[in-house]
Amino acid sequence: MQSIIDTLTSTVAATHAEDLRAAFAADPQRFSRFSAKLDDLLMDYSKCAVNDAVLEQLEQLVKAAGVADKRDQMFSGEPINFTEGRAVLHTALRNRSNRPVLVDGRDVMPDVNAVLDAMRVFADGIRSGEMKGATGKAITDVVNIGIGGSDLGPVMATLALAPFHDGPRLHFVSNIDGAHIADTLKTLHAETTLFIVASKTFTTIETMTNAQTARAFIADALGEDAVGHHFAAVSTALDKVAAFGIDAARVFGFWDWVGGRYSIWSAIGLPLMIAIGPEHFGEFLDGAHAMDEHFRAAPFRENLPMLLGALGVYHRKVLDYPTRAILPYDQRLSRFPAYLQQLDMESNGKSVTIDGKPVHGASGPVVWGEPGTNGQHAFYQLIHQGTSVIPAEFLIAANGFEPALRHQHELLIANCLAQSEALMKGRTLAEAKSQLTAKGVSDEDADFLAPHRVFSGNRPSITFVYDQLTPFRLGSLIALYEHRVFVEGVVFRINSFDQWGVELGKELATGLLPVVQGKVAATGHDSSTAGLVSALAERKRG
Numbered sequence: 001m002q003s004i005i006d007t008l009t010s011t012v013a014a015t016h017a018e019d020l021r022a023a024f025a026a027d028p029q030r031f032s033r034f035s036a037k038l039d040d041l042l043m044d045y046s047k048c049a050v051n052d053a054v055l056e057q058l059e060q061l062v063k064a065a066g067v068a069d070k071r072d073q074m075f076s077g078e079p080i081n082f083t084e085g086r087a088v089l090h091t092a093l094r095n096r097s098n099r100p101v102l103v104d105g106r107d108v109m110p111d112v113n114a115v116l117d118a119m120r121v122f123a124d125g126i127r128s129g130e131m132k133g134a135t136g137k138a139i140t141d142v143v144n145i146g147i148g149g150s151d152l153g154p155v156m157a158t159l160a161l162a163p164f165h166d167g168p169r170l171h172f173v174s175n176i177d178g179a180h181i182a183d184t185l186k187t188l189h190a191e192t193t194l195f196i197v198a199s200k201t202f203t204t205i206e207t208m209t210n211a212q213t214a215r216a217f218i219a220d221a222l223g224e225d226a227v228g229h230h231f232a233a234v235s236t237a238l239d240k241v242a243a244f245g246i247d248a249a250r251v252f253g254f255w256d257w258v259g260g261r262y263s264i265w266s267a268i269g270l271p272l273m274i275a276i277g278p279e280h281f282g283e284f285l286d287g288a289h290a291m292d293e294h295f296r297a298a299p300f301r302e303n304l305p306m307l308l309g310a311l312g313v314y315h316r317k318v319l320d321y322p323t324r325a326i327l328p329y330d331q332r333l334s335r336f337p338a339y340l341q342q343l344d345m346e347s348n349g350k351s352v353t354i355d356g357k358p359v360h361g362a363s364g365p366v367v368w369g370e371p372g373t374n375g376q377h378a379f380y381q382l383i384h385q386g387t388s389v390i391p392a393e394f395l396i397a398a399n400g401f402e403p404a405l406r407h408q409h410e411l412l413i414a415n416c417l418a419q420s421e422a423l424m425k426g427r428t429l430a431e432a433k434s435q436l437t438a439k440g441v442s443d444e445d446a447d448f449l450a451p452h453r454v455f456s457g458n459r460p461s462i463t464f465v466y467d468q469l470t471p472f473r474l475g476s477l478i479a480l481y482e483h484r485v486f487v488e489g490v491v492f493r494i495n496s497f498d499q500w501g502v503e504l505g506k507e508l509a510t511g512l513l514p515v516v517q518g519k520v521a522a523t524g525h526d527s528s529t530a531g532l533v534s535a536l537a538e539r540k541r542g
């Protein structure tokens with residue numbers, strides 16, 4: 001595999017002599033040759049430094065890494081998350097074909113469907129007002145208490161699908177910072193509020209602490225007996241949920257073969273289902289399933305996740321670009337970059353291979369972003385003229401949901417396309433100078449000012465275009481990115497499905513709490529940590 005990467009690197013060295021502007025000028029078919037689609041979802045990667053030779057090499061790299069075999073192992077329930085001895089089956093949660101999926105010889109589909117049915121009944125009960133609070137009032141506000149994968153998916157998707165939101169208001173509390181729950185509770189009435197405690201493990205300190213605060217909010221306002229009417233839970237740890245005191249009829253399970261950052265398709269999606277209704281939630285699953293089927297069957301040059309993963313590897317490992325920007329031109333996708341940050345960085349932020357050896361070269365990139373057009377007025381400067389090349393991924397729908405504001409949507413589209421065009425084309429010194437002189441700037445001043453107005457261009461981007469951000473399309477986009485992370489992880493030869501890197505901070509926080517509380521001396525901690533503990537203690541009031 002290393003030899004393919006080396007060949008690729010030299011192919012790239014050769015192709016880089018030719019810049020993107022020249023490539024577009026030389027080949028009027030470049031867009032159609034380097035784009036692919038699934039239904040109305042189009043992926044244009046013609047503004048990346050690829051040609052047929054590079055794509056052939058990338059295809060070979062994906063083949064040599066064994067991506068197709070690993071993919072099939074994942075879909076068929078083999079324990080590919082070997083450091084935790086678990087299958088990786090978020091795809092079973094949206095397996096709308098219902099074809100059996102076996103884990104240890106047992107079909108998981110009946111359990112998956114049973115939980116979906118239970119979610120549907122509960123969501124309908126809350127949405128219709130039939131399922132009431134302790135004092136007989138309908139639920140108007142639902143608060144999801146969870147963090148990481150038990151928060152980011154529902155937050156992102158609820159915001160993304162706001163045009164479909166016809167259920168009660170939704171709120172999300174994640175941070176251990178008491179400000180988060182305090183600010184949320186201020187706006188709520190106990191009688192009409194339902195809390196969903198969402199935690200795969202039901203041990204996460206943030207979620208457990210916030211859940212206790214929420215419990216006290218209900219108990220103080222309505223009495224202990226009211227608590228059961230105002231809580232539901234989502235977890236794989238049903239025994240721990242029972243110990244917390246939530247009625248079994250309001251507990252929705254999932255399984256250890258669902259990773260936290262892949263759990264939006266499970267009962268973790270309950271708040272989304274309550275917001276948009278079971279039917280639209282079903283369409284969200286349908287969209288992901290369609291992408292799964294495509295990922296399993298389409299040949300490399302037509303396979304969106306394979307191409308996106310291969311280009312990710314190309315940018316990170318061959319061209320050595322350390323980050324990538326996710327730039328949705330959709331305000332409702334404002335949490336999509338944060339969602340992808342967990343999906344990608346928690347999955348592929350590893351430096352040990354499946355053989356326990358150091359990763360050769362780079363693994364997953366830093367993922368970041370904000371919606372356009374806002375980002376244009378903030379950080380795009382660096383993407384255009386900074387010293388690092390940052391591959392950008394644009395997403396844009398042909399249609400918004402505000403027909404009366406069509407002119408605003410057209411401006412949004414024009415801005416999105418203008419950015420990728422500018423990144424690709426750039427502006428030469430001669431162009432910068434002639435633009436200045438055309439404005440009446442003297443020759444001497446134009447010589448002085450022009451270098452500041454040069455854009456190198458030749459900066460890569462991928463653009464996704466689709467009809468509209470429906471539940472189906474959102475489901476398919478998330479699944480696309482999940483599989484891209486998978487493809488990259490297999491090529492990096494890492495386990496994308498564990499997350500040991502989050503453990504150490506958690507352990508140290510547990511040890512530091514009594515020190516912060518002043519119950520234990522800071523001995524044994526480094527002088528910076530001990531110094532910070534006493535600086536905070538000196539400033540503590542009350």
Ligand SMILES: O=P(O)(O)OC[C@H]1O[C@H](O)[C@H](O)[C@@H](O)[C@@H]1O
Binds near residue numbers: 149
């Ligand atoms: O759902 P929970 O068990 O509460 O876990 C919430 C989150 O916490 C952990 O620290 C993991 O890094 C995440 O992958 C997980 O999504």
